[in-house]
Amino acid sequence: MRLLVKGGRVIDPDNDLDQIMDLLIEDGIISQIGIDIDQTGAEVIDARNMLVCPGFIDMHVHLREPGFEYKEDIVTGTRAAAVGGFTAVCCMPNTQPVVDSAPVVRFIREKAEKAGLVRVYPIGTISKGQAGQELSEVADLLAAGCVAISDDGKPVVKANVMRNALEYTKMFGIPVLSHCEDMELSQDGQMHEGYFSTIYGLKGIPAAAEELMVARDIRLAELTGGHIHICHLSTKDSLELVRQARARGVNVSCEVTPHHLTLSDEILGDYDSDAKVNPPLRSAEHIQALIEALQDGTIDCIATDHAPHHREAKDCEFQLAAMGISGLETAVAVIMDRLVQEGQLDVYDMVRLFSCGPADILGLDGGTLNIGARADLTIIDPAAVRKVEPEKFQSKGKNTPFKGQILTGWPYITIVNGKIVAREGSIV
Numbered sequence: 001m002r003l004l005v006k007g008g009r010v011i012d013p014d015n016d017l018d019q020i021m022d023l024l025i026e027d028g029i030i031s032q033i034g035i036d037i038d039q040t041g042a043e044v045i046d047a048r049n050m051l052v053c054p055g056f057i058d059m060h061v062h063l064r065e066p067g068f069e070y071k072e073d074i075v076t077g078t079r080a081a082a083v084g085g086f087t088a089v090c091c092m093p094n095t096q097p098v099v100d101s102a103p104v105v106r107f108i109r110e111k112a113e114k115a116g117l118v119r120v121y122p123i124g125t126i127s128k129g130q131a132g133q134e135l136s137e138v139a140d141l142l143a144a145g146c147v148a149i150s151d152d153g154k155p156v157v158k159a160n161v162m163r164n165a166l167e168y169t170k171m172f173g174i175p176v177l178s179h180c181e182d183m184e185l186s187q188d189g190q191m192h193e194g195y196f197s198t199i200y201g202l203k204g205i206p207a208a209a210e211e212l213m214v215a216r217d218i219r220l221a222e223l224t225g226g227h228i229h230i231c232h233l234s235t236k237d238s239l240e241l242v243r244q245a246r247a248r249g250v251n252v253s254c255e256v257t258p259h260h261l262t263l264s265d266e267i268l269g270d271y272d273s274d275a276k277v278n279p280p281l282r283s284a285e286h287i288q289a290l291i292e293a294l295q296d297g298t299i300d301c302i303a304t305d306h307a308p309h310h311r312e313a314k315d316c317e318f319q320l321a322a323m324g325i326s327g328l329e330t331a332v333a334v335i336m337d338r339l340v341q342e343g344q345l346d347v348y349d350m351v352r353l354f355s356c357g358p359a360d361i362l363g364l365d366g367g368t369l370n371i372g373a374r375a376d377l378t379i380i381d382p383a384a385v386r387k388v389e390p391e392k393f394q395s396k397g398k399n400t401p402f403k404g405q406i407l408t409g410w411p412y413i414t415i416v417n418g419k420i421v422a423r424e425g426s427i428v
């Protein structure tokens, strides 16, 4: 079985490569990258004017299964990932039951295997029952296939639990993924606290609610020598804390979402609950700082925090609406349209932030076009123009503030293990 990706712009930041070339896949493996590769007996993908990239990895998604299948399940979530241009996702453990034991990890892996589309790497909880009191059986979770631990959805309130988590995971060389939120400060806040929350009459969540926890977790990583990874980082001062910590040699990494990079708190003016998310959309000043941090290397990767919700949870009073954005199917187009085409982010950096960026944080086998590597590829058509139509999403979560927008630059073909799994918005 030979598949030839012909004449595309091959971008592989892991190998400092950015050149128009052919790429040959044989039996699921990348076997050759070069000019004018012999195409005898091969199926050919015409990739002229396309970007040929290592398979994109989304290290932060909520697949909702087990327990919340009415919001999303492993089949629909991985279909959404495939059409969104992702060849692998890491799924958060705030399911029901939560992922705090080996049988639940095995359940997810089996379901993902059966779905047979993209790779699914489970994340286990930091605390038993995600209750924040007692450390999970981390060794069991890792032995069953978890790639990291996180209590995402909630902060780890007790500093001592976070300390133990960092101490323990250090032995295994995996990061602790932290949802940084001081709940005393965020309380029942509805949006970013600032000028627009005052104008709109909505209770605010101050940037400090995030920053206090970022500062605490960095200090605990410093104390223990563990690796702290900051989820959905969204404020200017959180970035500053990460920069200072790195300069001191602290093992800290961070991710940012497409929505925090491109949407500001001003849009809450029409009270669209699809734009209600935690952490909240921030002000223009924070967005500018995030974009600069993408370019200067402070931010290690882009992750969607794909948080599908049921219609009822969003079609209600703004104050009661659930927080979260269904992000898998718009991430690439949003970044391409809003940042790359606008000259705010180099396409090469975009590829890095979606591929070897997340792979390096988690030590995953992927994010590269090494010869001999498993053929996971994301091919992007930078000229494709399409409207965001949530009713056509593969995801059950139609909750997107990007609905109706016309974006330029979409995933063209997604290849996993040498097999085409999605093409131009459809599952193959």
Ligand code: DOR
Pocket (backbone or CB within 6 Å): 062, 094, 152, 153, 154, 179, 276, 277, 278, 279, 307, 308, 323, 324, 325
């Ligand atoms: O908006 C969010 N939704 N933020 C989170 O941290 C959790 C997520 C969810 O699970 O819905």
Ligand code: ZN
Pocket (backbone or CB within 6 Å): 152, 153, 154, 179, 231, 232, 278, 279
């Ligand atoms: Zn979170």
Ligand code: ZN
Pocket (backbone or CB within 6 Å): 060, 061, 062, 092, 152, 153, 305, 307
């Ligand atoms: Zn999340």
